């Protein structure tokens with residue numbers, strides 16, 4: 232039984248299904264569908280050199296890697312490789328082969344600093360450390376039971392604040408892009424993000440099949456887009472917050488809570504039973520917001536980094 236690593240073929244349905252199944256089993260807190268896998272690969276910005284690798288054993292996909300150059304960062308030479316092996320199929324060399332392939336490819340593209348997210352379990356951490364990575368920041372996956380749990384009651388927006396959906400901006404999503412760009416640039420991360428390319432954002436983010444524009448809520452204050460909570464859904468029962476953000480001038484007024492609460496209430500009404508979200512350790516306002524909703528932690532992940540060369 233030999234493990235091989237190759238590129239995902241976006242036109243082969245079994246590849247997209249094997250990829251998303253593996254991701255869902257290894258990382259159940261993030262949504263992944265065959266459509267989102269293909270979209271992410273085929274709509275990525277060319278400068279990202281985005282790749283999706285699969286590890287295959289006897290024709291079955293047992294591991295995945297998403298690799299890219301951090302082209303939106305002002306600091307050159309950074310890249311990432313996120314590797315997940317299907318539970319029950321670890322220890323067969325798939326992770327090592329995926330990582331080696333990722334490092335070779337990204338190294339050829341000028342990446343000298345490689346980041347990877349690792350679920351906080353002893354085997355995973357030992358794997359990363361054996362391969363020369365050192366731990367940096369951490370983040371949490373959180374889950375909220377929408378079916379059995381309780382949500383904070385729905386609030387009426389304060390005077391001058393109107394709640395809209397992303398679908399309301401379908402004719403001209405540029406103000407949504409501008410709000411996302413401002414908030415994303417303030418999100419704590421090892422890799423700074425500077426979203427400047429509107430066309431790329433349309434392709435990658437706005438057209439992402441997981442994005443549920445109807446369930447995405449945007450708080451508008453006197454005609455200006457002030458805060459948003461972006462919803463992903465997978466066509467089943469699972470809902471995830473892709474991003475919550477408030478424009479700097481409007482922070483500390485309860486608008487992120489207002490937008491996220493509206494989106495969660497509408498998701499529950501639409502039949503979604505589980506809501507996932509994430510938090511970087513140290514993002515105190517977002518941690519406070521998620522605590523207020525009653526989210527419970529379900530896993531921790533650690534960002535590891537290694538200098539290539």
Ligand SMILES: CC(C)(COP(=O)(O)OP(=O)(O)OC[C@H]1O[C@@H](n2cnc3c(N)ncnc32)[C@H](O)[C@@H]1OP(=O)(O)O)[C@@H](O)C(=O)NCCC(=O)NCCS
Pocket residue numbers: 414415417418419458474475476477478481482483484485486487488489509510511514515516517519520523
């Ligand atoms: C995080 C963010 C969305 C918050 O937006 P906001 O509109 O200011 O949030 P709200 O006013 O609805 O709620 C903020 C809560 O955080 C609390 N808070 C603010 N700073 C805090 C701190 N340093 N420590 C603890 N709590 C803090 C506030 O007191 C408030 O809670 P309260 O209503 O119980 O008092 C906004 O800061 C942002 O866009 N940041 C950049 C993007 C980002 O990091 N997004 C999260 C990605 S996971």
